[in-house]
Amino acid sequence: MPLELRESARARRMTLRVDAGRGLIQVVIPVGVPEAEALRFVGRHDGWVRARLAALPPQLPFTHGAVVPYLGIDQSSGTPRTCAGRPGARTARSWSAAGRSMSPAGCATS
Structure with missing residues (x-):
């Protein structure tokens, strides 16, 4: 699943979300946090991410007749x-x- 890294001036800590609608993992970091540190953060929470991905319902097509x-x-x-x-x-x-x-x-x- 793709990873989106977003810097936020309001963030005081790093947060991690699984965005099923957009099909990505989002990491919000405070301004000035190096990308490498954000990637280590994601790596430390690998089990959490995998559990959330496994809990997602299957994606259904939203097309005419579905x-x-x-x-x-x-x-x-x-x-x-x-x-x-x-x-x-x-x-x-x-x-x-x-x-x-x-x-x-x-x-x-x-």
Whole structure:
């Protein structure tokens, strides 16, 4: 997984994050910390990084016709949601209310 090193004037210590959405490991360091020290930091936390990577759910394609989990629940035994978004739509973050449940706009029950 790629490593992103980011210097921050507000940082007081080094922090390490696994960013599943962007597919990378992010290290935030205070200004002036050498890159070599940041890499040693990542190396010391190798077990933590591996555990987080192993705990990540498998990546699913978000394309037209793909069946996607709804609220983190596998819908294969229930009512799957199929993505039927508009090509060229700017965002997939629109949600519409249906009673107490929320369903992604553009995703239909099949």
